[in-house]
Amino acid sequence: FLLLISFSSVKCESLESLQTTVQKKPGETLSLSCRGSGFTFGSYHMHWIRQKENKPLVWMGDVHPDGSGTGYSKSFEGRIEITRDNSNSMAYLKLSGVTAEDTAVYYCARSTVAEI
Numbered sequence: 001f002l003l004l005i006s007f008s009s010v011k012c013e014s015l016e017s018l019q020t021t022v023q024k025k026p027g028e029t030l031s032l033s034c035r036g037s038g039f040t041f042g043s044y045h046m047h048w049i050r051q052k053e054n055k056p057l058v059w060m061g062d063v064h065p066d067g068s069g070t071g072y073s074k075s076f077e078g079r080i081e082i083t084r085d086n087s088n089s090m091a092y093l094k095l096s097g098v099t100a101e102d103t104a105v106y107y108c109a110r111s112t113v114a115e116i
Contacts, residue, residue: 013038015108024102030095034108035088042066042086043114048093050104057107063091065115 018033034046047062061072063082072080081094091108 013110015110017106017108024098026099028098030093030098030102032093032106032108034091034093036091036110037089039110040114041089045111045115046082046084046091047109047111048082048091049107049109051107052104060093060095062111 014037016035016037018035022030022032024030032048036046043065045062045065048060049057050060051057058075059073060076061070061080061082063070063084065086067084067086070082072082076095079096081092081096083092083094084090085092093106093108095102
């Protein structure tokens with residue numbers, strides 16, 4: 001029995017959270033950051049999504065590839081800010097006035113289609 005595996009190239013695209021667990025007091029601001037690698041970061045919308053325990057994923061908002069614009073879910077408007085730093089492949093989320101209802105797992109995500 002002979003098993004031959006050959007990899008000529010492996011493309012790895014990833015998003016890495018720079019915080020694992022964050023604790024905040026009511027009324028404080030939550031700040032999260034996310035680093036992308038293995039893809040042209042500045043060509044994609046970056047999104048923030050969260051999931052409360054035993055609940056579905058909820059889209060919070062996104063920032064345009066060049067950082068010129070954002071889109072936010074109405075349920076977070078007025079207390080959310082999503083920004084990015086393309087030179088360092090970073091995306092950021094700020095959520096102000098947090099309460100116990102904001103306890104969740106937070107994810108950053110990349111759009112599947114690049115903008116040219």
